[in-house]
Amino acid sequence: MEKYQVTTAKITKMTNLCGTIFDVTVENEYLAKASRCGQFVHIDCGDEFVLRRPISICEVLPNGIRFIFDVRGKGTKRLSEKQVGDTLDILGPLGNGFAIRKEKALILGGGIGVYPLYELAKQVAVCDVALGFRTKELVTLEDEFKAHCNNLYIATDDGSYGFHGNALQAVKDKLENGAYEAVYACGPLPMLKALKQITDKYNIFCQISMEERMGCGIGACLCCNIKVEDEGEEGFKHLHVCKDGPVFNAKEVIL
Ligand SMILES: Cc1cc2nc3c(=O)[nH]c(=O)nc-3n(C[C@H](O)[C@H](O)[C@H](O)COP(=O)(O)OP(=O)(O)OC[C@H]3O[C@@H](n4cnc5c(N)ncnc54)[C@H](O)[C@@H]3O)c2cc1C
Known part of the structure; x- marks a missing residue:
């Protein structure tokens, strides 16, 4: 199975949870199988937008995924106007998720x-x-x-x-x-x-x-960089939220 795909997903549920927060479920077999907690999807919000918008996966469902987003600007506003039955063009799942451990x-x-x-x-x-x-x-x-x-x-x-x-x-x-x-x-x-x-x-x-402002979502445009500890001369290096994250070990991130 490829790590991520561009795929079409049908909105099966969409509710306005409160204020400007929207709760969306989409149906897509590939995303259901491939998604892990902590990963995100990159959503095409409409033809007027060159860049997709990154939104985290809230829940992995038997036949799709659920995500919840806040309306922050034009892209997420456009996304909030979608309706049940509409399809979304989604690139994902992207990034590395959480490492689940057994401890409390x-x-x-x-x-x-x-x-x-x-x-x-x-x-x-x-x-x-x-x-x-x-x-x-x-x-x-x-x-x-x-x-x-x-x-x-x-x-x-x-x-x-x-x-x-x-x-x-x-x-x-x-x-x-x-x-x-x-x-x-x-x-x-x-x-x-x-x-x-x-x-x-x-x-x-x-x-x-x-979370960093993001372009491509797959590590090509390199705009979502953050600083992490490094043993080299400078003491730090850059990693990319989309490809190396969004989940990082706190110990190595320079905040
Ligand atoms: C890995 C990741 C996961 C995220 N998960 C969620 C989530 O689950 N729910 C949620 O509500 N929001 C989430 N965000 C933030 C969300 O992506 C931004 O709020 C959204 O892209 C804003 O787009 P806009 O067109 O509405 O706003 P505008 O400000 O008009 O966006 C302009 C450009 O800036 C980028 N941008 C703006 N704000 C952000 C931001 N905070 N992070 C990254 N790019 C940004 C947009 O993608 C777009 O390219 C996540 C961001 C990242 C990086």
């Missing part, structure tokens, strides 16, 4: 970074999940995550629901006190930076999913 894990998500972690939560045997949202109205997938973890912690920036603060702050004490042997995270850079400081300090296995 913490899954940490913030904002739209929550959604790429759902398939992972389904697959990790023992985990706690901490999810952060700006405010109560944006709290989504709560029951779905709850069904796949020991403890679910919800945090809101404004304190309107759950813990008042971000997802990391909600579980920081447990993390620092050795409750987890592995951490997986996706979310805003400040949260990932604060997380890396802790997991580096206590030497905890940690994988983070990175």
